[in-house]
């Protein structure tokens with residue numbers, strides 16, 4: 035058994051392969067600013083994600099900042115998003131000078147609820163920033179219909195869905211832009227990193243400029259850009275990790291099947307949804323623990339696992355509207371009480387990576403059979 039056992043474990047390449055690449059980088063002294071490894075990884079990403087535009091970033095948060103900047107929304111525009119996400123999603127809205135508006139989540143998928151999104155639209159709404167949370171994909175058709183009907187941009191936070199597909203179509207090709215995170219804890223990682231994917235080749239120049247201070251050429255700065263560039267060391271890790279991703283994903287798929295088999299008959303435990311025609315990214319394995327039926331609370335299970343050296347995580351509790359900067363914001367819902375307030379007390383992400391052994395799963399699941 036592996037102890038301590040964390041919710042995530044970075045996928046890392048063979049150290050000697052990395053040292054070889056480092057030697058090459060040192061020889062060339064090209065360490066950042068669209069170096070050869072960066073450009074190679076960007077080309078590989080375009081192929082892997084099967085999108086015309088795939089632009090690397092130094093982290094997912096910078097990608098989100100740029101994705102929200104690239105459409106020139108007026109200052110003070112409202113962006114509808116989910117409260118069940120990492121803080122970066124909503125911070126990116128505020129950093130751009132826009133107002134987040136929170137819509138409830140769907141009880142089955144825990145992704146943003148399209149009906150609540152529609153209810154949250156006002157004449158200031160410019161976009162929907164939906165999150166494919168845990169690896170579960172949003173209702174992309176319903177969201178696109180709403181976006182088209184109200185003339186809104188549709189941007190996806192795709193931090194959790196690297197390599198996912200819907201009906202064989204790349205997850206990065208939906209909406210106006212999708213932002214991936216390549217943080218160490220993600221299925222595919224460059225230690226820190228991110229990427230914007232879009233279906234429109236003409237977005238490339240705009241994203242390129244915004245990623246590099248708005249610089250167009252040596253004499254022109256054409257937009258209010260930032261420094262979102264991925265360096266050569268990050269790109270080297272990415273190039274070495276990419277061939278390892280599919281195997282990591284199949285190991286996680288087997289873990290998911292095992293978890294589901296062991297937990298499926300336990301009353302009060304809801305497993306992640308099986309989504310038809312979706313290839314899952316296998317990012318997280320969240321369970322929802324209904325204390326009224328199961329007899330124990332999520333926090334109780336979390337504490338008991340922790341005592342054994344198993345560090346599950348309460349992603350995402352607290353939710354964004356519990357954070358100090360957003361406490362005055364309410365969650366728009368088509369229900370009398372927003373579902374997200376219920377789920378935040380109940381959701382728990384269990385360890386989910388190739389370092390989790392069969393005995394670990396048995397040990398974790400025993401905690402649910404008491």
Ligand code: T4K
Pocket residue numbers: 040041042043044093094095096119120122123165191193194214215216217218219226227228345349
């Ligand atoms: N949108 C969404 C929906 C996101 O989930 C995220 C990031 C973003 C946007 C922003 O993307 P980035 O700007 O980060 O690229 C972690 C990650 O830092 C964060 O990237 C991620 N979401 C979030 C869900 O999880 P923490 O605060 O939970 O990280 P930490 O350090 O507690 O790590 C979790 C566990 O992973 C640790 O208990 C042990 C293991 N771990 C972690 C690191 C960093 C390792 O074994 N090695 C490591 O180096 O946020």
